[in-house]
Amino acid sequence: MGSGARMECINVLRAINSAQSNFFQLCNGYSADLPTLGAVNYLLPDLTGAATLKRHGYLFTLRKSSAPGTVVVAGRVRQCDGSATHYYTSAIPLAGGNVSEIQ
Numbered sequence: 001m002g003s004g005a006r007m008e009c010i011n012v013l014r015a016i017n018s019a020q021s022n023f024f025q026l027c028n029g030y031s032a033d034l035p036t037l038g039a040v041n042y043l044l045p046d047l048t049g050a051a052t053l054k055r056h057g058y059l060f061t062l063r064k065s066s067a068p069g070t071v072v073v074a075g076r077v078r079q080c081d082g083s084a085t086h087y088y089t090s091a092i093p094l095a096g097g098n099v100s101e102i103q
Helices: 003-027 034-039
Strands: 052-055 058-064 087-093
Touching: 003 034, 003 052, 003 058, 003 087, 034 058
Parallel strands: none
Antiparallel strands: 052 058, 058 087
């Protein structure tokens, strides 16, 4: 996997983090999944169509953190339902690493 794919991976993680920051401003908590960030238009649809995302040779996931002290926050608006005090996101390299085969 080349440095270009790694840079794109970092860019996707930055976009998710930025979207979570905006979501927190609205909801006083973080989104528990990618589709919710798309529903409030904080991430582009090509990043939020499913709970997991295959892109640039990586598998991205976003979920509510399982860390002690993480709680679900009462939503201010309907889109905030299920928001949490902490989140976890990951980018796991896919086997083979042939970026040209990744959607």
